[in-house]
Amino acid sequence: MSSFPSSVEVLVVGAGPTGLTLANCLQRHGVDYLTVDLNEKAVDTSRALAVQWRTQEIFRDLGLIDEARAAGRHIQGIRVVINGKETLKGTLPEVSAHYGRPLVLCQSETERLLIENLTRLGGGDRIRRPVEVLSLTPTDEGVTVTLRDLQAGPEAPTHTMTTRYVVGCDGARSFVRKSLDIPFEGKTIPGEFVVADCLLRWEVPSHDDCTRFKAICAGGGVLFCVPMFAKAEEAEAEVEEVTAPEQVTETPPAPPAPAPEAKDEEEKAEEPQAETTEGAKEGAEEQKGEAVPEAETKEGTPEGEKAEGAAEEEKKEGEAVAKTEEEKEEVKPHLWRIITTVPVGKEGPSKTSPSKEEVEEIIKKRVPSAELVDMPWSARYSINKRAAHLYYKDKRIFLAGDAAHVHPPLFGQGMNTGIQDAYNLGWKLAFVLKGGAPTQLLDTYEAERFPIDCQTVRRTSRGFPGIFKGGIASRFLLGTVVPIVWTRPALTDRLAGFISQTQQAYPADKGVIGPAAVHHAIVPGSRVPNASLDVLDLQEVEGKTEAVKTRDTPVSVHELLSGPHHTLMLLVAMESAPEHAAPKSWTNWIPGCGEPRRTTEEGWLPDVSQKLSSLACEMTCKLGKAGETFSGVRVVVVVRGAADTLGNACEAIKNAIEKCCTEGSGCVAPEVLYCDDSSHDLLDLYKIHMWPGKKAGGAFLMIRPDGVLSHIGYASDSYATKKLRDYVEKYLIPKKEEPPKPQEETKEETAPEQPPAAAAEQPTAEDVKEVVTEEVKKEEALGETEEEKEEGEGEGEAVTAAPAEGETEQKEEATPEEGKKEGKGEEK
Template identity: 30%
Template sequence: MLDALVVGAGPTGLTMASELVRHGLRCRVVEQLEAPSVLSRALAVQARTLEVFDDFGIAEQALARGRKTEAFNVVGAGGVHTRVPMQAFSWLETRFPFIFMLPQDATEALLAEHLDTLGVKVERGLALEDFRQDADGVEATLKRAGGGVERVKARWLLGCDGARSRVRKGAGIPFEGETYDDACVLADVRVEWPLGQGELVLMPSMHGVVGAFPMPGEYRYRLFCVMPRDMLPEGDETTPLTLEEMQRILERMSNVPVRVSEPRWMTRYRLHRRGAPRYRQGRVFLAGDAAHIHSPAGGQGMNTGIQDAYNLAWKLALVNKGRAPESLLDTYELERHPVGQMLLRGTDRLFGLMAQGGTPSRLLRTYVVPRVAKRLLGGSYTQRLMARFVSQLAIHYRRSPLSTERIWGEEVGGVRLEEGPAPGERVPELPVKGEGVERLHEVLRGPQHTLLLFTGLKPEAKARSGLVALARRLEEAYGPLLRARVVVAGEGEPGPFVLADGEGALHRRFGAGAECFYLVRPDGYVGHRERPIEPKRLEAELARRMGPPGAGGEKRVAS
């Protein structure tokens, strides 16, 4: 019996499979398409997704294949033009303080290559027909493109098969929501116009709104036009869109002269806002577009699916290995469903601001917004709000039952533990010196939990050596499930099990004036923090989350 069957080989399914394999599970990935899609589809790769790619060791490859976006432009009637630099992202505690554009076909190719290095290939031309589940697992019927049928047994079935998910339908999970009234056309084309390259563009008009996302390549853009349905050229959503039609639409809707050519993908479509009320049905889980779809405003969809997979895989692994109770899997929906709902609300508001409303709204967007855009969008407060939403770095699980803390004793050194990353929050990226590492996220890299033991800002030599011995003992006891490091303030050079925090910056950011510890989940979120460090309590916390000590014959997986 397989540990998991992943249905769908888009970014969500490929991420899910990669994580499951990295955690030591046996899985298969099936995809009904016989060849990888060459359509660009999702385009924006946000900062949090790039951090996941960094964990996989493929971030540099992604950066080499796409392009950064430096500014946002609003162009109104008569060509009135406001350019807002995206400098707000520079304050984010990440290696990737920018919006990055990488077509989905390139993202899928990169993830498929990564999965291949882990020894798993996507099985194409293989569609899910139906399935049944019982207390022990799922039996799925797969149909090959040539007509052959195969039955597969797996402990878990993971539906990463998009908006028309057969897994969701087979599990009887509704897909609640609505279809927007507006009509849309989309084109990946070469664009010639009097605007700069490599920047986002929004052009509201009385006929609707034109948006442009820069793509890799000279003068390449993803253009989308949103308009009332009665303004759509002849034909419905299934009628192919021609370059000539796209040119005529732009001549009517664009506020600057524009010429398009060299199309790679063009389509008409309708926008939907839908979400599943639950992400789990027994041994069946939903992730990505199978669980939530929305307007492309904010460039969130693909990124959210990747985060769904990143959240679920490590939990499945611990349960499958018998190191955690099955109730751990309930936290997937508890943590990710609110994120999906927030996504639906946020993108709906953004889409409404950009494209919906009657004549007064169009007048406002066309004639007023471009003239005040810099004042509205250029301020530090507004840009920080935008950056927090778009980057997905502010997503948290503070209300999760997995987010716990115990804080006793006095604050030391003018810093407060409560001001550090709270349980359920993402661990920020910061410089730190360790053996072979220069960044905190390099310390976290891999499928294990990470234990950070802080010495406090004024460590004593005896206490330091005791913490190093504790870190060594715990890591040896838990094997591949745990990485333990002692963060030593005032230390210039790292050593075995030691991270050097020479100026104490890491201690201050984590509020670690006195001895304390942070336990970081495999997905990079704080699971538990505590002060002071009491070895027996610490060991009890580790056992509660990962089972009793003893590697159980598991081998450490390369990070």
């Protein structure tokens, strides 16, 4: 029986890809957490396959990308076949990512790699199976959770523990979501989804086709096929062993012509042509006879040579046919993920997984020549499009992954979206729990991820019915629209950006994402693209500072960003960018609009260096150095310019930092990494257009631990700098407790309750007499006025005047305190 701690800081419910990713994030940040799962062991089936570009970057940051790439297979392109006719055979566009192709990796392998990586980090004992969560009770200080260890049996005693936060990563049927009555808004799409891992023997043998995603529209439906292999090495070996021809035919192929006839045609092409048809036939037959080995023809007579040649021809035909059959049998079957939809039966959705016979019938309708050798796994489920908000109950309970959103499995977005949820929430929980950051930082999880999740549900739901429905709609989309899109680079890049999840941008509505202060450049809230830089080392040569490259191979930006820290990147331009790279806008030359005007200035470098260095020292003082404090910052200086100017820029930044730290009291000097961008890789990719001068000679970028750009601006832009300071002070720096108020202030607040003060307010007898006298005079004057009104206006007005007399009587009976108040009011 497992023993549970009495309390943890974070309880993760669910040990799927989302929960394990969150566990890895919390483990490397040193957070006290526990992960529980209802299943006895991790999944041993393929399930979710696609590992998109952005997810591979996350795996790289966590430290398991090499194992993932070795265990999976990369998809190079797409192939569309409509009724046996190929309408598209394209290659996936390049994305500005560290890894340029999506990866096919079984979910069982993904979970295994995440668990192994968690064990390497020291968190192997932080996963408990099988554990049932019985209840969740939010309190003022956290959540009280009741658990039961099912390993000891269903009647095992329960255990109660407290936690500050609970994260529900327990799938589409989430207990966390249901137990708290969290709405799961959306609907169920008609139809049933059928997926199966099929070992198929069909005419798809070439290596090129086994790396492409296939869409086959035939037989009144659509069949999507994803190539699968357990390991890349096994995949390569299988492809090399394939001996069938490379021509692919999805419809039943025509009966193949006998191989001997094809060979005879080649022989005839080399033979001299006869003058007559009869002579050609006889000559061909004689030459066929001459092709027989000499040992077999010497014994025959000239009259029997023709008969012997015919017999030998028949023998060759038989051998060729047998050889063809053997080659067909030698075609090794390949493992494919089959995805399609089927209508719901009259009895409603089926509760059982599809059988091998049912799947084979579906495949035969689309590809009659296919042979289903084996089916290791299959599943059937309903198709939903739903989404729930990501935190509830005083922001103590969060949802992530399928527990918060489900949608059609189009473009392979489901698991990847859940992993990004966990990656976004992990560092924020760690900063609040370990770094002392304000809890307002957790509000940004909902603000950032919920719009992205809803967008994914909306886009996959729109494209799903038309593509999977079959018939005219599917043929039009796959046969006409998709090929047109694939020939338009702008549309293809946009589609690839959505599928790869590299072009998602968080909104700037909470202050955690700054304004787009640099026109046409990368937008804050976006994932930072990968670029290559040369690392520099500052050396003194003959009294002059020179920047020398320290390594032959460049370093990637994502390598510099790896780790649980912020990165402040300072950019200095010692030369102008190529003219063709500058954006053309009629507002650029209007003062105050667009980008700063390009001017040639003298002495601009010290000014820019001072501003950038001051910002670096300030951020380091507030957050600390990366690696020394939990929420530290790493400073990277990127210089673009000629080789003889790199040293000047680096020396200017270095001197400015030393001066700033010397003049400031208690200032922490940052550790700076100097890099060279003379190839224009980073600035061109980020579209930051800079040129020497005070206006645009320097710029800064603040990058969060999850690789998202939070702020960008020129060194001369005080507004962008202020927004960066506000972000750090509001979301990252622990709030200082207000000191207790001095005792004197407390006395002043309670002074009105002191007896002497109260006594001073009591009215005297003379005050009461004066008030009564004034009230009597008022009544007499009021009575005279009412009499005049009665005489002039009639009896009706007398009825109206009567209440005034009653009011006068009530005023005469007022207490002394009330009398004094009224008296003061009259004086005013």
